[in-house]
Amino acid sequence: MMSRTIATKRGTNVRVFEAGSGAPLVFLHGAGGLLAENPFLDRLAERYHIFAPELPGYGESTGDTLLEDMLDFALHGWDVIAALGLTKPHLMGHSMGGMIAAEMACIAPNDLAKLVLVASAGLWIPEYPIPDIFSFLPHEFAHYLFVDRAQGEALLTGGLDLSNPEALSQFYIANSRRLSMASKILFPIPNRRLSKRLYRLMAPTLIIWGRQDRLIPPVYAERFRALIPHAELLFIDQAAHMVPYEQPIEFVAAVSHFLG
Amino acid sequence: MKFTWFNLMPWPYLPDDFREKYRSVWVDIPNTLYDPKKGHYVYHEYMDQLEYAESLGYDGIGCNEHHQNGYGLMPSPNIIAAGLARRTSKAAIAVIGNSIALYNPPIRVAEEFAMLDVISGGRLLAGFPVGTSMDTNYCYGQIPGLTRDKYAEAHELIMRAWQSDEPFAFDGKYTQLRYVNIWPKPIQRPHPPIYIPGGGSIETWDFCVEHDYNYSYLSFTGYLRAKKLLDGYWERVAKYGKDESPYRAAFAQTICVAETDQEAEKLYAEHVSYFYNRCLHIYGGFADAPGYRTIKTLQANILNALSTDVQKLFPTLTWKQLLDDGYVIAGSPETVRQRMEELIKGLRVGHVFCLIHVGNMPDWKTRYSTKLFAEKVMPHLRNMWPEWKDDNRWWCKPMDERLRPEEGVEKARQDGRIPL
Numbered sequence: 260m261m262s263r264t265i266a267t268k269r270g271t272n273v274r275v276f277e278a279g280s281g282a283p284l285v286f287l288h289g290a291g292g293l294l295a296e297n298p299f300l301d302r303l304a305e306r307y308h309i310f311a312p313e314l315p316g317y318g319e320s321t322g323d324t325l326l327e328d329m330l331d332f333a334l335h336g337w338d339v340i341a342a343l344g345l346t347k348p349h350l351m352g353h354s355m356g357g358m359i360a361a362e363m364a365c366i367a368p369n370d371l372a373k374l375v376l377v378a379s380a381g382l383w384i385p386e387y388p389i390p391d392i393f394s395f396l397p398h399e400f401a402h403y404l405f406v407d408r409a410q411g412e413a414l415l416t417g418g419l420d421l422s423n424p425e426a427l428s429q430f431y432i433a434n435s436r437r438l439s440m441a442s443k444i445l446f447p448i449p450n451r452r453l454s455k456r457l458y459r460l461m462a463p464t465l466i467i468w469g470r471q472d473r474l475i476p477p478v479y480a481e482r483f484r485a486l487i488p489h490a491e492l493l494f495i496d497q498a499a500h501m502v503p504y505e506q507p508i509e510f511v512a513a514v515s516h517f518l519g
Numbered sequence: 520m521k522f523t524w525f526n527l528m529p530w531p532y533l534p535d536d537f538r539e540k541y542r543s544v545w546v547d548i549p550n551t552l553y554d555p556k557k558g559h560y561v562y563h564e565y566m567d568q569l570e571y572a573e574s575l576g577y578d579g580i581g582c583n584e585h586h587q588n589g590y591g592l593m594p595s596p597n598i599i600a601a602g603l604a605r606r607t608s609k610a611a612i613a614v615i616g617n618s619i620a621l622y623n624p625p626i627r628v629a630e631e632f633a634m635l636d637v638i639s640g641g642r643l644l645a646g647f648p649v650g651t652s653m654d655t656n657y658c659y660g661q662i663p664g665l666t667r668d669k670y671a672e673a674h675e676l677i678m679r680a681w682q683s684d685e686p687f688a689f690d691g692k693y694t695q696l697r698y699v700n701i702w703p704k705p706i707q708r709p710h711p712p713i714y715i716p717g718g719g720s721i722e723t724w725d726f727c728v729e730h731d732y733n734y735s736y737l738s739f740t741g742y743l744r745a746k747k748l749l750d751g752y753w754e755r756v757a758k759y760g761k762d763e764s765p766y767r768a769a770f771a772q773t774i775c776v777a778e779t780d781q782e783a784e785k786l787y788a789e790h791v792s793y794f795y796n797r798c799l800h801i802y803g804g805f806a807d808a809p810g811y812r813t814i815k816t817l818q819a820n821i822l823n824a825l826s827t828d829v830q831k832l833f834p835t836l837t838w839k840q841l842l843d844d845g846y847v848i849a850g851s852p853e854t855v856r857q858r859m860e861e862l863i864k865g866l867r868v869g870h871v872f873c874l875i876h877v878g879n880m881p882d883w884k885t886r887y888s889t890k891l892f893a894e895k896v897m898p899h900l901r902n903m904w905p906e907w908k909d910d911n912r913w914w915c916k917p918m919d920e921r922l923r924p925e926e927g928v929e930k931a932r933q934d935g936r937i938p939l
């Protein structure tokens with residue numbers, strides 16, 4: 260994928276990965292950021308014009324300190340879309356990105372085409388507490404995020420050799436920078452009262468969830484479905500929280516079918 | 520030199536298999552391990568020891584704030600300090616300190632510290648820690664990426680509240696108040712001496728130097744490992760063109776004194792082992808929330824003293840290694856004096872926080888060690904900074920004519936107000 264850096268009116272500098280042509284589809288990544296390889300985006304680019312911006316604090320995007328709370332994050336999302344010159348794009352968000360996309364859609368319900376929420380954060384059910392990603396040790400992530408833990412570890416590190424102290428240190432610093440940013444809307448409880456605002460959603464909405472999601476368990480998919488009565492819900496089997504990475508073919512087929 | 524006797528107030532009844540059975544002494548330690556009735560005795564024993572330290576001539580007595588923590592039983596150090604303020608009359612009351620980002624609104628700290636300063640007659644040393652990640656983020660839910668920003672705002676509010684003679688409005692990002700007008704205000708003007716306990720964030724150095732606050736380095740890994748950090752701090756002091764008064768810095772050190780080196784090992788080794796193996800058994804996932812340290816600090820590659828890697832060392836450390844590596848200064852008065860001189864000169868500190876009660880040390884050993892240090896070590900270390908002997912900028916300035924608890928009844932009797 261090609262990338263370029265755009266400036267938003269607020270003053271953040273955002274690296275945006277871009278590919279394909281067709282209807283614009285903006286993808287918002289989760290708390291871990293985009294991985295080194297994102298095959299589901301490459302596939303979607305065969306039918307859509309994909310834009311995958313990195314949040315400030317992630318990759319090469321800067322301006323972290325300009326974003327402090329949920330409203331900042333949501334408005335930043337629209338600022339990026341404005342800077343890209345897009346009108347009524349499809350919005351798709353994964354995990355934390357789903358939380359941001361849903362907030363964006365609640366704030367400006369007429370400004371998007373369709374919404375796809377993938378294993379989205381943003382709700383909290385006391386009986387089903389979401390594990391605390393901010394206290395995970397590095398080796399614990401894969402267990403919660405992937406059905407196949409070994410595959411997950413390889414994807415998360417992007418082939419980086421973590422036995423090399425220099426590489427480990429760089430990974431640690433980058434991870435700290437990413438999660439520091441994520442902490443502003445996810446810590447200590449990943450709930451900024453999105454449920455109060457979901458009634459405003461008008462865009463056709465698809466909720467996609469990995470049936471084996473151990474981080475945000477499937478009961479949350481049902482809760483999103485209950486709060487967005489017009490939404491469709493699709494579970495994908497043999498997938499956990501990283502469903503777009505774990506089952507890219509089925510995932511892309513479902514998204515393409517929904518977006519048309 | 521100023522010596523402050525500090526009690527961390529550890530829970531002394533952690534089971535022998537604590538390390539194997541539980542993942543952390545902090546944050547999610549099962550509270551079934553706490554027994555409030557035993558706790559009653561523990562608090563009184565520890566507070567009695569602090570009062571005892573005053574009677575032996577320690578300059579200050581100290582307490583600090585931790586939450587959900589098996590080695591620090593003071594979620595509210597101000598409650599302990601209030602007790603001490605009533606029952607002591609000479610020593611500085613060092614509250615090191617209140618984690619100001621945790622109080623809502625933070626003027627609560629301005630008020631309670633003012634109360635302590637007034638009750639103690641101007642003996643308060645006021646500490647403003649950012650707080651450990653365990654306390655601040657995991658126990659008290661502050662967002663790691665915003666903790667330092669919130670801290671900075673709380674600091675600004677408290678200092679203005681103490682120094683302003685008129686009500687003012689405060690429009691902060693985290694706190695908005697229409698009428699800031701604290702009542703009471705502290706005796707010490709313009710404010711009590713400020714101590715900033717640091718665990719190794721380099722931003723803290725500049726903050727201390729800019730405001731002329733004391734930088735207190737609190738670690739449990741001893742004075743030899745602290746050298747790199749204190750050197751970094753003194754470089755910043757020089758860079759700002761400030762004087763090099765050793766009273767700009769404090770260091771906390773575990774100290775065990777006996778008649779001989781052998782006796783020290785025999786008396787204290789088990790308690791030191793309890794401290795390092797049970798009290799510092801902290802789950803790695805709680806040690807450093809992402810965003811708690813700035814990228815600048817991470818890039819400076821200063822190892823978190825309680826990181827999993829450092830903790831792995833603790834069970835393997837022998838008494839000899841603990842001493843050789845300076846984690847603990849222990850031995851005869853002469854041995855301890857020599858090591859303390861190395862510490863004081865090496866780190867260039869004018870204040871030492873003496874950690875003499877260690878882990879599950881019983882009362883009698885604590886008092887034995889405390890007394891030996893006061894009588895046989897402290898006098899030899901008093902004048903290590905003769906050129907700075909009149910520098911009291913970082914020490915409390917009590918009222919001359921203050922009430923002393925033990926004099927209350929006697930004075931009333933003298934005044935003829937008591938018939939007998």
